[in-house]
Amino acid sequence: MPPIDFEKDLNPEQRAAALAPDGPVLVIAAAGTGKTRTLTYRVAHLVERGVDPRRILLLTFTNRAAREMLDRARQLVGEGVGGLWGGTFHHMANRMLRRHAGALGYELDYTILDRDDARGLVRTAADDLGLLGRHFPKPDVLLSVFSLAANREQPVADVAADWFENHPIEIEDVVRVHQSYVKRKRALNAMDFDDLLVNGLQLFREHSGVLGHYQEHFLHILVDEYQDTNLIQAEWVDRLAGIRRNLLVVGDDFQSIYSWRGADFRNFLTFPKRYPATAVFKLETNYRSVPAILEVANACIAGNPEQFQKTLHAVREDTSKPVLVRLYGGEEQARYILQSLQHLRRSGARMDRIAVLYRAHFHAMELQMELAREKIPYVITSGVRFFEQAHVKDVTSLLRLLVNPGDELAFQRLLALLPKVGRKTAARIWEALGRRCDV
Structure with missing residues (x-):
């Protein structure tokens, strides 16, 4: 493979992080700044300079992310990247537990x-x-x-x-x-996904010989989306990197959104304190958003007392300005969005090129009702549509019976809400009522 042209392939910020010296490294990668590209080139750089890939650990939050990075690194350095330990925290903990779970009282075929x-x-x-x-x-x-x-x-x-x-x-x-x-x-002899993390850390805490083996084995550890690690994952990594301290973590404290499942962005903020010799690099050139959006983002986060200071700079040119609309209540918001959609459609915009974002699914209930009322087709990309939710279908079953007393499916759904009434019992009651229920 020809040598990697870091000068051509990366911008100065990315290049500085990818070619960082050994030791603890914190890469503060703001949104849209090429985080994945930088991490991929870091892996390729280590392999190109002669580090055995079997002694590199790459931790990501999805196995897909690890595969994509390794595929990209393979394009840069060929099959020399083969053998690298890459995957999620759960995957790596499982890989180690398959060898050492006996120390915790499990059979290895758990x-x-x-x-x-x-x-x-x-x-x-x-x-x-x-x-x-x-x-x-x-x-x-x-x-x-x-x-x-x-x-x-x-x-x-x-x-x-x-x-x-x-x-x-x-x-x-x-x-x-x-x-x-x-x-x-x-x-x-079973573990759930949380047990993989808990037992993986317990293995390191209680069995210094096992920990020492992996501390000696891994020459470099890289962690993606570090702001989303929880206390267990952060300690697991700290213990693993305890001797060589060749630990590079990438993340953005502005993008920490998983506190509801135990993630703690303070792992990211306190990294330089836990590793006093940390080299800090910032990726602030944004390739994703226009300047007007970045100005709003920078202004919104500026007052956050717990943060690494950073300012995003856009590469793209402005097209239109963000609009702040003050509305009162979900119904008014839904009507405003509906009117905006109708205006865009009349202007020739394709409906399948329009997205509506919301913080939580319950915020979209009024909007879904407005869209259904106006017969505007839409797709929910995650979660369940409002009219398909179980409790909503329970209520609509009663309404269906009011309109059509011969609706057997609606009757059976309502009776199934009663304790100890199953489908067969509901069917017998339906027959006894003459296949009709006047509510």
């Missing part, structure tokens, strides 16, 4: 529970304790509580107390379900 497996195990635990029912949290909710407690290393009771603060739930019952869930997992 099972990894997916969300559905874990949900079933929690449901069984709650049912055996006589807690399964409409007035007790659903298994998915309990799993979220257990996961947050694990990732924050907090007692389940404390997390549950905050989670159910305004609900008449006995916290001790939640703890009992969790204890049963943990015992059942161990009996099955």
Whole structure:
């Protein structure tokens, strides 16, 4: 392979970070500044200068991201990148646990529970304790509580107390379900995804020989989206990098959005304090947004007291200015957006080139109703459409029966809401009513 032309391929900010000297490195990569490109060239640079790729660890938040970086690095240095350890924290913890889980009392052929497996195990635990029912949290909710407690290393009771603060739930019952869930997992020689992280860190905390082996093995560690790490992941990396300290982390404290699942952006902010010799690089040239949008972003974040100071500079030219509209309530917002969509359509804009963003799904309920009323087609790219949500379908089933007393599907859905009434019982009642229900 020809030598990499870093001068041609990277801008000065990216090049400085990619070619940074050994030791702790913090790359503050603002949105749209070529973070992935920089990290890819860092990997390629290490391989090109002779570092054995089998002794490089690349940690990402999706396996897809790791594959994309390795594919790009392969285009730069060929198959020399083969053997690099690349993947998610969960993937890497699992890879190590498959060799050393015996030290924690597991068989090496342990099972990894997916969300559905874990949900079933929690449901069984709650049912055996006589807690399964409409007035007790659903298994998915309990799993979220257990996961947050694990990732924050907090007692389940404390997390549950905050989670159910305004609900008449006995916290001790939640703890009992969790204890049963943990015992059942161990009996099955199984781990859920959170256990991979928790046990991966426990392995390093309690078994210095195992930790020392991997500290010696990895010459360089690189971490993507570091602002989204939780306490467990940050400590796991710190322990692993404890001897050589050749640790490069990339992220942006402005883009930390996963605190609800235990992520702590302070891992990013405190990195230079934990690693006093840290070399800090900033990527501030934005290739994604126009100047007007960056001006708004810079102004909005300027008052944040906890941040690394940075100013984004745009490469693209302005097309139009952002507009701030002050409205009152969801209905008024929905009507304004609808009017804007109709104006754009009359101006010749393609509807499939228009996106509406919102912070949470419940913010879109009024808008979905307006769009449905005006028969404007739309696609929800994540989550469930308003009229397809279970509780909404329950209500519309009653309305359907009011309009059409012969609607058997609506009748069966309503009866299924009653305790101990299944599909067969509902069918018998339907027949007894003469296949009609006048509400």
